[in-house]
Amino acid sequence: QVQLVQSGAEMKKPGASVKVSCNVSGRTFTSNFYVHWVRKAPGQGLEWMGIINPADGSTTYAPRVRVRITMTRDTSTNAVYMELSSLRSDDTAVYYCAGCDGYICSDWGQGTLVTVSS
């Protein structure tokens, strides 16, 4: 059974950076496994932020956050990371990682609340 466990809630000031981890168990980082990052801001819908192929580290980012986001992975610990820089108040959201077997994204992390406030 695949499980994705995310790091805990974060509170950051505007302009700071945040790094959220997503630990994957029950699945190896093979070529057919991908991890998306998605966020849900208060009162808003789901926003796709990007995708990483943990097998080779290749990434694709959403245009809106492309210059501020970095996704990485650590194959030794089966973890993926999402770092967002130059935080603004409208980055306040719950951030989710989702594990996808090909095009089937049935395993999600529990979510990480990131609050950006001065």
Add this chain to the structure above:
Amino acid sequence: EIVLTQSPGTLSLSPGERATLSCRASQSIGSTYLAWYQQKPGQAPRLLVYGASRRAPGIPDRFSGSGSRTDFTLTISRLEPEDSAVYYCHQYGSSPPYAFGQGTKLEIK
């Protein structure tokens, strides 16, 4: 960039009725790349349908997906109170960015 437009924005129905949720893409996408999710407050999204019409494991057969190219539909038959949620369509794999629709809020009266 492919934009997904969902309608209606809100749907209010009674238990036992049928809900029909629409997702329209701004350009043609392969059926393989269209999924539907259910999200309840405080919970992670739950995959309902992938490949436009394939139910995810453990999803009741009351949920069904259909459609192709630019028009997709999620149908929920025999509505139950626990079906109250926001439903999102998502295109993944046709071409990035892999956007979500804006969501349809389903209320069970």
